[in-house]
Amino acid sequence: MTNFTTRLDAKFEQCKAEGRSALNCFVAAGDPNYDDSLKILITIADAGADIIEFGMPFSDPAAEGPTIQLAHQRALASNQTLAKTLQLVREFRKVNQDVPIVLMGYYNPIYKMGCGDFLAQAREAGVDGLIIVDLPPEADDELCLPAIENGINFIRLATPTTDAKRLPKVLQNTSGFLYYVSINGITGTVTPDFLVVEKALIPIKAATDLPIAVGFGVKTPEQAAIIAKFADGVVVGSALVNIIPSTIDENGKATDETFEQLTKLTTALKQAIIEAR
Amino acid sequence: MSDSNKPNGLREGPDENGFFGIFGGRFVAETLMPNILALEEAYKTAKADPDFDKELAHLAKYYTGRPSPIYLAERLTEHFGGAKVYFKRDELNHTGSHKINNCLGQILLAKRMGAKRIIAETGAGQHGVAAATVAARFGLPCTVYMGAKDIERQKPNVFRMRLLGAKIVAVTQGAGTLKDAMNEALRDWVANVEDTFYIIGTAAGPHPYPMMVRDFQSIIGIEAKAQIQEEEGRLPDALVACIGGGSNAIGLFHPFLDDETVKIYGVEAGGKGLDTDEHCASLAGGEPGVLHGNRTYLLQDDDGQILEGHSISAGLDYPGIGPEHSWLKEVGRVEYVNATDNEALEAFKLCTRLEGIIPALEPSHALAYVAKLAPTMAKDQIIVMNLCGRGDKDVFAVAEILGHEI
Structure with missing residues (x-):
């Protein structure tokens, strides 16, 4: 647990006060290019995203399904870098102080930049949390503990393989929220059995006061509504990311259609979540 | 003979968290952590169980054909005009390379852990063939992931794997x-973690794989040490092995690490030259980073994105390297050098013509370095090179490079 309060804590408090689950939206930084990525951030925030998980592109995203792999590739093809991802957050913060940004990705680009440098820049840019797929609790000294020292939440993933023996280890230095991965698998592929997920959360809720967001395989407002009944947050990624390749023009630029569809889906997801309880 | 078991020697790694110095570790998604910890436990238990050893030794002898001979390459020795060149002939193993040593060890663990299904990755297809072989032998279904480009350049191995009953999945992402x-x-493992055992082919990946693969491959060095003692009555002056991920090399090197008189050379794939972007020399041209579950030297750009390597040899075409090699470089125990595509091809032809042995393109890199090293050494000195694979699989690719139609 941390002894500081972040934008994430405030957001979950707010959602709780409103009696609803939070909508976490995932998009990849620099997808399909830097300028459009900034507009996409602003678009989904304006359309009702409570929290944005912002993917840091990596050449080898081993936990991602095809949809998000391609998002990483589009971003890298448009020369996105970690430094530019931080710059996108900085620019977003000029127009939005409210929506927490959680950077999600893999360790190597951060390690290459240097953890100290990265954390200082992330904090100054207005990053609120980190989800680093390939840093399990056994590696907390690498980035998790330094992040907490810098006032940045480090959000851990719990999965269906996280048993009672392992759970305390997973919770130990987690703050902001806990991300429950609803399936054993990669992003955007299989849709989970929601009844199984609801049951899986029972021992976790008993073990922690942290808000719990559920993600992987949540694609439609209907599915989001089911999750929103029992989870503190609902994460939607691939369904949003899918809109980008199907609406960009031949030069890889977003079109009006891109922003319209993103707004439409985000609004519908939010509405479903609000009405769920 | 020097003391190979001295305390605080170079053979004691990794530590309990899987680190060799700063290298190694367990950098994996949470979904895999319980499995990796269970694997570590299962391996510890197996190591302490004489029955496991016995079963593996039996298979090594009667299935693989171990011990592989150590062979004095007389005509090459004469040709190079310096040190005596011995080959440790792991290309004679069942399936044609050293990869079977590791696969047998891992399949026995998989059985102990109750796995219902085997997955593996492969580059040259040697590991894929070995994994498919042990899966067939032990009656488990096997899926092998192989880059689409490698499927193209290693067709004979692809067919062998299919004959053995494995499902081959062509990977088109990245450079394939x-x-x-x-x-x-x-990705497959994360999705099927409940019943699937991942047989990693090289001494890389999350702990305990680098340690486990090394242990299973160390039979190469243990045998070589005894055999050269018998032939020459002393330790060799130099060891040479090629390095992609580095499993054959660590297998040969590890039993000799504390023998200070033995110089050790690991030969990386220099591709079209280290002054170009097209090589796979992670140690010479890379920097420490984190990929595929471990911290190690990686070919990467300024943003930490992993670069595609290049090598004529599919088995060396990997932008990383086993973490123990990264550590051995840092402590200076092993000297890491490289050989280019063309040098390897010349060595391939030379070995075939002078010794009547068609080597795989991977150990042809090692031989290319032996060609430089041997002439600088005295005639009473000894080099042991790991001839870790046979070249049957490469015949078609080499024919194409040399402009022959088969």
């Missing part, structure tokens, strides 16, 4: 080589 195949295998 070993790195991308490993990503896909990891």
